[in-house]
Amino acid sequence: xxxxxxxxxxxxxxxxxxxxxxxxxxxxxxxxxxxxxxxxxxxxxxxxxxxxxxxxxxxxxxxxxxxxxxxxxxxxxxxxxxxxxxxxxxxxxxxxxxxxxxxxxxxxxxxxxxxxxxxxxxxxxxxxxxxxxxxxxxxxxxxxxxxxxxxxxxxxxxxxxxxxxxxxxxxxxxxxxxxxxxxxxxxxxxxxxxxxxxxxxxxxxxxxxxxxxxxxxxxxxxxxxxxxxxxxxxxxxxxxxxxxxxxxxxxxxxxxxxxxxxxxxxxxxxxxxxxxxxxxxxxxxxxxxxxxxxxxxxxxxxxxxxxxxxxxxxxxxxxxxxxxxxxxxxxxxxxxxx
Ligand SMILES: *[C@@H]1O[C@H](CO)[C@@H](O)[C@H](O)[C@H]1NC(C)=O
Ligand SMILES: *[C@@H]1O[C@H](CO)[C@@H](O)[C@H](O)[C@H]1NC(C)=O
Numbered sequence: 038x039x040x041x042x043x044x045x046x047x048x049x050x051x052x053x054x055x056x057x058x059x060x061x062x063x064x065x066x067x068x069x070x071x072x073x074x075x076x077x078x079x080x081x082x083x084x085x086x087x088x089x090x091x092x093x094x095x096x097x098x099x100x101x102x103x104x105x106x107x108x109x110x111x112x113x114x115x116x117x118x119x120x121x122x123x124x125x126x127x128x129x130x131x132x133x134x135x136x137x138x139x140x141x142x143x144x145x146x147x148x149x150x151x152x153x154x155x156x157x158x159x160x161x162x163x164x165x166x167x168x169x170x171x172x173x174x175x176x177x178x179x180x181x182x183x184x185x186x187x188x189x190x191x192x193x194x195x196x197x198x199x200x201x202x203x204x205x206x207x208x209x210x211x212x213x214x215x216x217x218x219x220x221x222x223x224x225x226x227x228x229x230x231x232x233x234x235x236x237x238x239x240x241x242x243x244x245x246x247x248x249x250x251x252x253x254x255x256x257x258x259x260x261x262x263x264x265x266x267x268x269x270x271x272x273x274x275x276x277x278x279x280x281x282x283x284x285x286x287x288x289x290x291x292x293x294x295x296x297x298x299x300x301x302x303x304x305x306x307x308x309x310x311x312x313x314x315x316x317x318x319x320x321x322x323x324x325x326x327x328x329x330x331x332x333x334x335x336x337x338x339x340x341x342x343x344x345x346x347x348x349x350x351x352x353x354x355x356x357x358x359x360x361x362x363x364x365x366x367x368x369x370x371x372x373x374x375x
Contacts, residue, residue: 065114065269073270077103091266094239096129098256103238106270109137111232111287113272114299116195120264121161123188126154127252130242131263133194135233144171146229148203150194153246161187162319165205165213169227177337179213180320191266197299198229200291211310214302218338232275239263318354325352
């Protein structure tokens with residue numbers, strides 16, 4: 038835990054002088070679209086509400102659509118409320134993520150929240166993933182069901198990224214924590230450490246999104262529309278993502294972030310995370326022995342073998358919740374899995 042101790046050393050050095058001036062960086066109030074974001078692609082398929090606080094992203098047979106943050110960020114807290122398209126959405130991917138892939142080809146960083154559509158009556162899945170410094174051959178995907186119908190109302194999805202850990206949230210419940218852990222373990226150094234931009238997109242993921250590509254986008258049901266609102270963007274922005282290390286100003290903001298509510302894991306939050314994961318985690322790369330085995334086997338630092346027996350050899354959970362595929366089954370906490 039050298040990183041954590043050196044960062045707490047920083048607290049001592051800079052706390053008196055600088056923390057106050059960056060306290061605002063940990064605010065979590067939503068901002069209007071134009072304050073933080075610009076359209077990225079899709080032309081008229083991106084539609085802003087008159088008050089600028091809600092954005093609709095559409096996918097039709099011609100194009101998807103997306104937006105990107107105006108700044109790149111050295112760490113931060115990024116949140117959006119998202120309402121997903123209903124009915125038949127197999128192959129549709131709605132993504133909210135951080136990346137610097139345009140700036141650092143071959144050694145890019147990425148943190149993903151990806152919502153994967155499904156056939157009529159079958160549940161959307163959420164997928165999280167992290168790449169650090171180009172570790173794309175060692176994907177650490179996890180997939181989950183959601184404890185609500187994500188097409189009926191907006192729900193918040195968030196990423197807290199500090200120098201010490203990444204925490205993914207759904208409706209304020211932490212669902213995954215990736216602690217930065219420098220060690221000799223393979224893959225331990227794969228942690229995002231360069232500035233990243235924030236993206237939101239809707240696109241055609243027919244090749245892989247639903248049952249490994251078995252069910253494709255059917256444009257008879259287009260346009261597919263995802264609604265984004267409550268956009269929270271907190272972090273030290275830099276105009277251009279470059280490779281300079283986090284300087285003093287950035288370090289002060291990072292310390293502020295690390296001590297803020299979104300980055301501190303209390304026992305209650307850990308308990309909530311455990312409950313969510315025991316119920317809704319459907320796949321984890323940690324237990325995918327088909328993908329990571331023998332000489333190429335990667336034990337990620339966050340992996341814990343104690344629950345390995347609950348997972349099949351290809352990483353899928355054995356604790357499947359079986360229920361009829363009606364929408365109302367969401368309310369009962371059971372959703373159809375396949
Ligand atoms: C990131 O990857 C590049 C290219 O592979 C390498 O030269 C560099 O040392 C890596 N940086 C870190 C911090 O591991
Ligand atoms: C993993 O490797 C071990 C040893 O080579 C082998 O016995 C086992 O069957 C492999 N497991 C899978 C799921 O491929």
